[in-house]
Amino acid sequence: MPDALETMQALIEEISKHNYHYYTLDEPTISDAEWDALYAKLMELEAETGVVLPHSPTQRIGGELLKGFEPHKHLARLWSLDKAQNHEDLMAWHTRAQKLVNDYNAKHPDEPLPPLSFVVELKFDGLTLNLTYDGGELVQAATRGNGQVGEGILAQVKTIKSVPLRIPYTEGILEVQGEGIMNLSVLEKYNETAAEPLKNARNAAAGALRNLNPKVTAERRLNAYFYNVGYSDNVQFRDHREMVEFLRANQFRVSPLVEFLDSIESVEEELQRIASMRNTFDFLIDGLVVKINDMRTREVLGYTDKFPRWAVAYKFEAEEAVTTLLGVQWNVGRTGKVTPLARVEPVDIAGVTVQNCTLNNMDDIARKNLTHALGSLIYIRRSNDVIPEILGKVTEDADGQEITAPSVCPSCGHTLELRGAHLFCPNRLDCRPQLVGRIAHFASRDAMDIETFSEKTAEQLYDELSVRDPSDLYDLKFDDLVKLDRFGTKKAENLLAALEKSKTPDLASFLFALGIPNTGKTTTKELADHYRSLDKLMEATAEELMTLPDIGGIVADSIVRFFQDPAMRRSIERMLAAGVTPIAEEAPAAVDESNPFFGKTVVLTGTLTTMSRDDAAKRLEKLGAKVTGSVSKKTDIVIAGESAGSKLTKAQEFGIRIIDDEQELIRLLGE
Structure with missing residues (x-):
C-alpha cells in the first residue's frame, strides 16, 4: 500500500x-x-x-447529485464596484482618489503615499468565484452571494480544470477571487450536439456552476480566471503587480490582459484601445476594471458602504439593435403599480438573446413615439446587465397598431387608478400578484431571511394553502405542507424551521420586510436606529418623522398611513402574537475615556480565536479607538493574533506596544 x-x-x-x-x-x-x-x-x-x-x-x-447549496460565509467581504461609463465619470473617480491621497499626505508628511499609478484589467462576464485554500489544499468554493455570504459550490468548481486543487503556497488560509466563464468557442461546440442549445456564455457558466448535478457542470467545460487575493492570514503584497505574480506562481490562470500605467491619461487611452477589441476575445467581457496599484494607498482610501474607493468598473457603451415590437404585457407589482413590459422579436445583442424590454408608463410610450408601434420596427439598447430598453421607432410613421393602457387590473379586474404618471391597482387585499410579491419580499434575504423560500414558494402557498398575508406564514402546519406538490417531509421541516428561526429579526430588517411604501433599507435602518422600538415608531407623527435626516414629507406620510392602516396593524399584531420579536440594537453607550483604548490608533493582525477581527474592531471602536489597516509611527497599539506577519515585525521595529495575549485583550476590552 x-x-x-x-x-x-x-x-x-x-x-x-x-x-x-x-x-x-x-x-x-x-x-x-x-x-x-x-x-x-x-x-x-x-x-x-x-x-x-x-x-x-x-x-x-462530478459525483453524486447534491441535495442543495449550503451557505458559506466569506472570510473577507467581496465588494461590488462603482461604475464609470464615460470620460467625466472616470475623471471624477480619479479626482476623488487624488484628493484623499493629498489630504493624507498633508497630515502624514513623514510617510506620504506614492503618486497614483494604476492597473487595468478585463471585467469578465461570468459568475464570481471565491476559492478557499488551507495549507495549499482547495477546501471550499463559493458564489459571491450578497458579498458576505455565498453558496458553497466546491463540487462544481472542482470540475473546472484550470482551477488548481493544490497550490504551492502552504503557509496558511487564502481566499482567491476570480470569474467562472464558458469560452465562446466551447459554447459553439457544445451547441452543435446539444439537445437544448444554450443561449449565451454567461448564463451557461452561471447555470452550470449553480447546478446541483456536478456532472452537468463538467459537461460544460468551464474555464476560470483569477484576479484577487481577498484574504490571507499571512501573505501581504506591496502592490497589485506583486499579487498578480503571486497568483501566477501558484498556478492560477490570470487574465491575458493586465496593464500597469502611471497616469490617468494613459489609463483612458488603454480603455479605448481595449474597448475597440472587445469582440476579439474568446469570452464575454462587459467592461474593464481600473484599480490603484499601491496596496497602502488602497488601505488609506478604504471603502464606502458599497464600493472600494480605489477601484472603478469602466462599463462599455450600450449596444443597440433593430427588432420588431410584438406586444405589450401589463404586470402588477407588490405595491400595486401596473407597468408595461414589451415583447420583441428575439434579437442577439453582445451574446445575449433579448426578448423583453422595459417601458415605464404611457408617458414613456408616448415620448418614444410608440403609441402606434405594435408590429413596427424599433431601436432597442442593452446597457451592461440592465434589462434592455426601447429607444424609439425606426420610422416616424404611425404604421403600427395602437398600444392602449388597461382600465382594469390585468390580474383581479379592479378599476385602476392613475397616480402621477403611473397606474395602480388599489385592491391590495385581494390582488394575487400584490399579495404574492408582498409575501416573497417579506421572506427575502434582506428582510426576514427565511431560508429555502422563493417567489415560487409564495405562489404555491397562495394557491394551495390560502396564504394571503405574511402573518399567515406563521400559522403553517407540517401536515398541510407535506401534502403539497414538490414538498416532502424534509422540505416541509426545513421551511418550518426557517420560519421559527426568523422570529427574532433585528428591527431594521423587520421594518424593511413589512414593505412600507417609499422606504428602502437605508430608511428602515434609520428608523430602527432612532426609535429602537416598534411601538414608538407605530405611534410617530409625520412631523416627528420629518425631523430625521433624509425623511421628507412624502416618506413621512407613507410611514404614518401604513401604520394607521387597520389591515397592516392587524397583520403586525398577528405576527407578534405568533412569537415574532423584532430586536432593536442597543443605543451606543457613552464612552469611558479612562479605558486603555480611548483615543488610540490600533492595528489588528493575525488570527484571533475567541472572536473575529471584525468583531474585535467593532468593540475597539465602541471604546473610542481608531482602527486602521497599516502600521506606522503614529500607531499606538498592535493586537497580534496567531500567524501575525509583517505588521507585527514593523510594530517591533517601531517599538509600538504589542498585545499578543488574547486573554489580556479580552480583559482590556472589559469582558
Whole structure:
C-alpha cells in the first residue's frame, strides 16, 4: 500500500503539472494519448487500493447529485464596484482618489503615499468565484452571494480544470477571487450536439456552476480566471503587480490582459484601445476594471458602504439593435403599480438573446413615439446587465397598431387608478400578484431571511394553502405542507424551521420586510436606529418623522398611513402574537475615556480565536479607538493574533506596544 500511495501521489503531481501547462498556460507538454495513459493508471490504482487522495484529478468529473447549496460565509467581504461609463465619470473617480491621497499626505508628511499609478484589467462576464485554500489544499468554493455570504459550490468548481486543487503556497488560509466563464468557442461546440442549445456564455457558466448535478457542470467545460487575493492570514503584497505574480506562481490562470500605467491619461487611452477589441476575445467581457496599484494607498482610501474607493468598473457603451415590437404585457407589482413590459422579436445583442424590454408608463410610450408601434420596427439598447430598453421607432410613421393602457387590473379586474404618471391597482387585499410579491419580499434575504423560500414558494402557498398575508406564514402546519406538490417531509421541516428561526429579526430588517411604501433599507435602518422600538415608531407623527435626516414629507406620510392602516396593524399584531420579536440594537453607550483604548490608533493582525477581527474592531471602536489597516509611527497599539506577519515585525521595529495575549485583550476590552 505505501508503494501504491507513493505512485499515486507521483501520478497526481505529474498530471497536475501537465494540466497546468495545458489549461492555464495553453502550452501542452504531452499528447492526449500520453495524458490518457497517466490518468488511466491513476484510476486503476485508486480502484485497487480503494483510496482516492483529496487532490486527485479524478475528483473533477462530478459525483453524486447534491441535495442543495449550503451557505458559506466569506472570510473577507467581496465588494461590488462603482461604475464609470464615460470620460467625466472616470475623471471624477480619479479626482476623488487624488484628493484623499493629498489630504493624507498633508497630515502624514513623514510617510506620504506614492503618486497614483494604476492597473487595468478585463471585467469578465461570468459568475464570481471565491476559492478557499488551507495549507495549499482547495477546501471550499463559493458564489459571491450578497458579498458576505455565498453558496458553497466546491463540487462544481472542482470540475473546472484550470482551477488548481493544490497550490504551492502552504503557509496558511487564502481566499482567491476570480470569474467562472464558458469560452465562446466551447459554447459553439457544445451547441452543435446539444439537445437544448444554450443561449449565451454567461448564463451557461452561471447555470452550470449553480447546478446541483456536478456532472452537468463538467459537461460544460468551464474555464476560470483569477484576479484577487481577498484574504490571507499571512501573505501581504506591496502592490497589485506583486499579487498578480503571486497568483501566477501558484498556478492560477490570470487574465491575458493586465496593464500597469502611471497616469490617468494613459489609463483612458488603454480603455479605448481595449474597448475597440472587445469582440476579439474568446469570452464575454462587459467592461474593464481600473484599480490603484499601491496596496497602502488602497488601505488609506478604504471603502464606502458599497464600493472600494480605489477601484472603478469602466462599463462599455450600450449596444443597440433593430427588432420588431410584438406586444405589450401589463404586470402588477407588490405595491400595486401596473407597468408595461414589451415583447420583441428575439434579437442577439453582445451574446445575449433579448426578448423583453422595459417601458415605464404611457408617458414613456408616448415620448418614444410608440403609441402606434405594435408590429413596427424599433431601436432597442442593452446597457451592461440592465434589462434592455426601447429607444424609439425606426420610422416616424404611425404604421403600427395602437398600444392602449388597461382600465382594469390585468390580474383581479379592479378599476385602476392613475397616480402621477403611473397606474395602480388599489385592491391590495385581494390582488394575487400584490399579495404574492408582498409575501416573497417579506421572506427575502434582506428582510426576514427565511431560508429555502422563493417567489415560487409564495405562489404555491397562495394557491394551495390560502396564504394571503405574511402573518399567515406563521400559522403553517407540517401536515398541510407535506401534502403539497414538490414538498416532502424534509422540505416541509426545513421551511418550518426557517420560519421559527426568523422570529427574532433585528428591527431594521423587520421594518424593511413589512414593505412600507417609499422606504428602502437605508430608511428602515434609520428608523430602527432612532426609535429602537416598534411601538414608538407605530405611534410617530409625520412631523416627528420629518425631523430625521433624509425623511421628507412624502416618506413621512407613507410611514404614518401604513401604520394607521387597520389591515397592516392587524397583520403586525398577528405576527407578534405568533412569537415574532423584532430586536432593536442597543443605543451606543457613552464612552469611558479612562479605558486603555480611548483615543488610540490600533492595528489588528493575525488570527484571533475567541472572536473575529471584525468583531474585535467593532468593540475597539465602541471604546473610542481608531482602527486602521497599516502600521506606522503614529500607531499606538498592535493586537497580534496567531500567524501575525509583517505588521507585527514593523510594530517591533517601531517599538509600538504589542498585545499578543488574547486573554489580556479580552480583559482590556472589559469582558
